[in-house]
Amino acid sequence: MTSLLRVYTSFHTLPLQCLSLQARALSIPAYHESASRSFADLGLSEHAVTKLQHAFPAVLRPTATQTTFLPALLGGKDVLLSDKTGSGKTFALVLGLWGRYIAQQERGGKRPTSTLILTPHRDLALQCAYWVYRLQGLPSTDAEPFVHLLLRSASEPLTDRSRLTELRDSKSPLTIGTPQAVLEVLHADPSALPLGRFGTVVVDEVDGMVEIPPPPGSGKSAKIKFEKNWKRHPTPTRQVLDMMYLEEDAPARRPQLVMMSATLSGHHRQWLQSHSGWFPNRGKDVVGVYAPDTTVAVAAPDTITHHAILVSPSGQVANIEGAIATRSTDPGDQVEGTAEEIPSPQTAQVVELENTEEFQDTPSSFNPSTLETIALAFALDVPRVALLVLPASAAVRRAVFDLRSLGVNAHGLDVLQTERGGAYLERNAKDRDAAANADPILLVSTLASTRGLDLPEMTHVFMLGIPEDRSADTYAHMAGRVGRFGRTGKVVSVIETVPMGQSPGIVPRKAGKMEDLPDEVEWLRHIFGQLGITPVVFEHFD
Numbered sequence: 001m002t003s004l005l006r007v008y009t010s011f012h013t014l015p016l017q018c019l020s021l022q023a024r025a026l027s028i029p030a031y032h033e034s035a036s037r038s039f040a041d042l043g044l045s046e047h048a049v050t051k052l053q054h055a056f057p058a059v060l061r062p063t064a065t066q067t068t069f070l071p072a073l074l075g076g077k078d079v080l081l082s083d084k085t086g087s088g089k090t091f092a093l094v095l096g097l098w099g100r101y102i103a104q105q106e107r108g109g110k111r112p113t114s115t116l117i118l119t120p121h122r123d124l125a126l127q128c129a130y131w132v133y134r135l136q137g138l139p140s141t142d143a144e145p146f147v148h149l150l151l152r153s154a155s156e157p158l159t160d161r162s163r164l165t166e167l168r169d170s171k172s173p174l175t176i177g178t179p180q181a182v183l184e185v186l187h188a189d190p191s192a193l194p195l196g197r198f199g200t201v202v203v204d205e206v207d208g209m210v211e212i213p214p215p216p217g218s219g220k221s222a223k224i225k226f227e228k229n230w231k232r233h234p235t236p237t238r239q240v241l242d243m244m245y246l247e248e249d250a251p252a253r254r255p256q257l258v259m260m261s262a263t264l265s266g267h268h269r270q271w272l273q274s275h276s277g278w279f280p281n282r283g284k285d286v287v288g289v290y291a292p293d294t295t296v297a298v299a300a301p302d303t304i305t306h307h308a309i310l311v312s313p314s315g316q317v318a319n320i321e322g323a324i325a326t327r328s329t330d331p332g333d334q335v336e337g338t339a340e341e342i343p344s345p346q347t348a349q350v351v352e353l354e355n356t357e358e359f360q361d362t363p364s365s366f367n368p369s370t371l372e373t374i375a376l377a378f379a380l381d382v383p384r385v386a387l388l389v390l391p392a393s394a395a396v397r398r399a400v401f402d403l404r405s406l407g408v409n410a411h412g413l414d415v416l417q418t419e420r421g422g423a424y425l426e427r428n429a430k431d432r433d434a435a436a437n438a439d440p441i442l443l444v445s446t447l448a449s450t451r452g453l454d455l456p457e458m459t460h461v462f463m464l465g466i467p468e469d470r471s472a473d474t475y476a477h478m479a480g481r482v483g484r485f486g487r488t489g490k491v492v493s494v495i496e497t498v499p500m501g502q503s504p505g506i507v508p509r510k511a512g513k514m515e516d517l518p519d520e521v522e523w524l525r526h527i528f529g530q531l532g533i534t535p536v537v538f539e540h541f542d
């Protein structure tokens, strides 16, 4: 199955399209079945493979993506990587960079290549760091020399002299941070983060990080709007990449560039590769590792069941019409094997409980029936950990407060803090019994801070409403927080319906004109249709 994912240059797109058709016709889960090569075959040293097996006993063979991505990464090639959620892209990145470091150390002499990873949010940066800690088999504090985290924090601004000095003196081969944090440092003191230090730059979840022009055939107004925004509001990632690759004082030695995402459209890839200017030679030498059909396969592994619960204005709760009554597997059943001796991550900050007292006397913007429905579904169905994804504009802390008032052990997601998700980055055999007896936890977040996140203990994703951009890709990405690598999971959309005949809302269209929003239930059906999903009855509300 390796052939379904192709290493190719921009000249070889045709065979890939054929292969993509072939994959769909056969309904083959392309990402799981490469598996004839070992990690050692892909360039990891014997020592690195031994450490990998100790830290991640369940990671036995590379996925198809990893089979093509790892040699390209280790060979210093520029890479554009797009494969479905949970195909092991980010893990391969961390493994490859760490493996390269080990190999360079084993060879001795030369200073190891430094890498800068830009992640969309700090929780993903912490997840990458945590994987390194496990690979190294050391507590996080001892591993500090390998990873330098560049994250903003209210208590200790990045621009504090001590933090800038620490960064300037850092010998860590891996710097992971958000583009905002990197930019803040570069503006405050460019000497603290000399860009020439880096031999590799990685942008994870790149389609959410770099704005691109509208596709050919888009209307004139879309183009004008884009151009205005492009000039006025360059995204932090674009600014960093321009400094790194395009500006006059960009480093003389061009760093390897790796960009990856689960949801990279053809147009996005084309623009990044050939028009962004960040790749030399109009991207002709870029190694493209693309899955045959990202969207359709992403959300539909048969280990996940999809549910939609409708909450009426009068507070009545029902399953979406047409949901089938298949009995789903118990999400608590599957346990991924991991090493017994891996130490827990040590969090860098003192755990603070969210202070939500201030909401005591203020009315909530959340519909109480909806939150009660989520609280009930959570109480009845979640064994340990669930995620609630709210619309971007929703107040996470308020939702936490309201859910706690309903008796839910809710916390705003923040994996820097043990009690707010940090403990769930790992699945430590030693802690498993304790976790099984602990009060189940509901981590509350928005889409922006859950992209790419992988919490192995998590079995349920609750989504309040449909994705704001109404896209199947976004739904698939959120759903992909569970059901990874054969684990089971449930995705439960909770939709507030509107009274018959009433529009669910209006949005401004052109000057003075308003446009009815289509019904959210209809949209969800549409998304299910696009992804090939048949919703299943959420049995507690049958």
Ligand SMILES: Nc1ncnc2c1ncn2[C@@H]1O[C@H](COP(=O)(O)OP(=O)(O)OP(=O)(O)O)[C@@H](O)[C@H]1O
Pocket: 058, 059, 060, 061, 062, 063, 066, 083, 084, 085, 086, 087, 088, 089, 090, 091, 092, 261, 262, 451, 452, 453, 454, 456, 480, 484, 485
């Ligand atoms: N070869 C492998 N075998 C078994 N498990 C693996 C393998 N590679 C990665 N994993 C596990 O799969 C999970 C998902 O990996 P990862 O987050 O890298 O996927 P991803 O493709 O980056 O997903 P997303 O697009 O959602 O960010 C992780 O828990 C990781 O430990």
